[in-house]
Structures are given as structure tokens and as C-alpha cells.
Amino acid sequence: MEENKNNKPMVIDLRLILDKLKAKKKLYFVILPVVFVLSCVYILSIPRTYNSSLSLAPEINNSSNLGGTIGSLASSFGFDLGNMETTDAINPMLYPDLMEDNGFVVGLFDIKVTTADGATQCSYYDYLTKHQAYPFWTKATNSIKALFASKDATSKGKTENNPYMLSKVQDGVANAVRNDVAINVDKKTAVITISTEAQDPMVCKTLADSVKERLQVFITNYRTSKARVDEQYYKRLVTEAKREYEKSRQRYGSYADANTDVQLASLRSKQEDLENDMQLRYNTYSTMMTQYQAAKAKVQERTPAFTVVKGAARPIRPTKPKRMVFVLGMLVLATIMITIYSLKDLILRD
Incomplete structure (x- = not known):
């Protein structure tokens, strides 16, 4: 029970509401089946x-x-x-x-x-x-x-x-x-x-x-x-260092074979220079190989x-659509709309 603006009690007449709903019961029997069919047609057309x-x-x-x-x-x-x-x-x-x-x-x-x-x-x-x-x-x-x-x-x-x-x-x-x-x-x-x-x-x-x-x-x-870039960089350096070392080794070997019994100091000095150059190339190659192996290990570490x-x-x-939930929701919504339409005279009067 509530009070209106004039402080007069407002009584909710359930019998009047039921009479209004009974008078519009055909709407329920006509609209709800139509809503049910249309909802089923719609939701069944949507792929799951x-x-x-x-x-x-x-x-x-x-x-x-x-x-x-x-x-x-x-x-x-x-x-x-x-x-x-x-x-x-x-x-x-x-x-x-x-x-x-x-x-x-x-x-x-x-x-x-x-x-x-x-x-x-x-x-x-x-x-x-x-x-x-x-x-x-x-x-x-x-x-x-x-x-x-x-x-x-x-x-x-x-x-x-x-x-x-x-x-x-x-x-x-x-x-x-x-x-x-x-x-x-x-x-x-x-x-x-x-x-x-x-x-x-x-x-x-x-x-x-x-x-x-x-x-x-x-x-x-x-x-x-970045580690793979470094690996490719050192791999290229190793290839170049190995090629230079092999060239230096061939020069030293050829010169040493050609001057085995030579006792001249100048020739021995040149042979020592070639040997030192070969050793230097080998050290460079060895250093680059070490860097290359470290770069390969870095790739594995970063993986x-x-x-x-x-x-x-x-x-x-x-997962979706939820067919039964959708159809039930549409029926509930249609019922609410029909009920509001049936009671609109009472609602507007109040």
C-alpha cells in the first residue's frame, strides 16, 4: 500500500489487474507462439x-x-x-x-x-x-x-x-x-x-x-x-681469418720447402717473417673461433x-549461441511487453 500526492492510500486492486489480463489473454495465445517460432527460426539459423x-x-x-x-x-x-x-x-x-x-x-x-x-x-x-x-x-x-x-x-x-x-x-x-x-x-x-x-x-x-x-x-x-646477428658476424670473421691463415701457411710452407738447405741470413730472416705472419694469422683465427663459439652459446642462452x-x-x-536461453529470454520479454500493454490503462490512470 502506498500514498498518493493527496496523502490518500492507494490500493492495488489485484482483481482488476487479473480482469484486465484475462480480457487480453488472446494476445498471449497469439503472440507468444509467434515469438517462440520466430525465436527458434532465428537462433537455429545462427551457426554454433x-x-x-x-x-x-x-x-x-x-x-x-x-x-x-x-x-x-x-x-x-x-x-x-x-x-x-x-x-x-x-x-x-x-x-x-x-x-x-x-x-x-x-x-x-x-x-x-x-x-x-x-x-x-x-x-x-x-x-x-x-x-x-x-x-x-x-x-x-x-x-x-x-x-x-x-x-x-x-x-x-x-x-x-x-x-x-x-x-x-x-x-x-x-x-x-x-x-x-x-x-x-x-x-x-x-x-x-x-x-x-x-x-x-x-x-x-x-x-x-x-x-x-x-x-x-x-x-x-x-x-x-641480436645474438643471431652477432653469430653471423663472427662466423664471417672466422671464415675470413681461416682463409687468410691458410694462405699464410701455404706461403710459409712453399718458401720453407724451397729453401731448406739455405744458410743465408736474409733468407732465414724472410722465413722467420713468414712464420711469424702465419702464427699471427693463426692467433687471429683462433680468437675469432672463440668469439664465434661464444656467440653461438649466446643464441642458446637467449632462446x-x-x-x-x-x-x-x-x-x-x-559455446554459443545459447539457444534455450535465447528462446526463453524472448518469451519472457514478450510476456512482459504484453502485460504492460494490457495494463496500460491502469498505469496511465495512476
């Missing part, structure tokens, strides 16, 4: 999708300059600076941004996928362009668009090798990949989570595993890029180790 995910913990180069006070303060807020602070230019927090790079996304086009029934075996690019189910209204819209689209727009072939010069269709596929693949990094633990979505459960799992491998390759290549915290499992049940 599956989700799979995995968690990956990469090795991180921790910075030794973290202050104890700052680290303790960060820990009190749930952040582990020891895991997040790194000497790399690309912080782990930036790994999700790789999905915005066409180079990384286009690199996923050639992933080989096989559907759960084994009927389709193709690249991920072909799977997205040729083996996707769509609602009937989307098919109708695409057919109409295809009538007015230019030849270049409808071409599905890869016309460019440059991932930053994509055709319209390729750009659409790249955006579809971005919608189906998500990379997230936990701020506290730096654990990388890769989530994938696809209309086939086996494709979903394969995609998650493949993205993990591509991400590992990217991280490894980045972490070892990060990866720990799979949670592997990608083949999903058993589709």
Missing part, C-alpha cells in the same frame, strides 16, 4: 561455434635493478614486478597487440586444418572463405552484394605477397581471424592465454596449437635476434623456454 584455450608461460629475462621497496609495494597490490620487468623492448604486455599486425595475422592463413569428421582438409584461409556456415539472411545479403561487386573485390586468390597490401577479401579474412583468435597476458603472472573460436571443434583446437607455435617462434626470434600450463583441448560442446 566452439571455443578452446591454452595457457603458456614463457621464460622472462628479469631485470636486476628492481628496488626492494618498489617490488614489495607492487606485491601488495597483486603485481609481480619480477615477472613483468624485462630488458626486452617488447614487453609481454604487448603480445596481444600482435593480432593487430597484418604480418602476424596473415602468417596464420596457411595453417593446415582438418574438420572433426575428416571431410575437409585445407588451409585456414580456405576454411574461412569456403567452408563457413552463415545465417540465411547473411547468405541473401552476400548474394546481393556479389551482384554489384567488382571482379577484384570478389577474387579470393592471394594477389599480393605483401601482408600490408591485402585485397578486400583478404582484409575481411584477416579481420575474421582477429575475431576468432585472442591473446591475453595476465598482469600478475605474465602467463599468456590463447583463446580461439571456430565452427568446428577440431579446427578450434588446431588453431590454438598453431597460434601457440607461431607465438613461440616470434618470441624466440625476437629474443635471439627462451616455454612451459605449457594448460594445453588446448578439443571442445565437446558448442
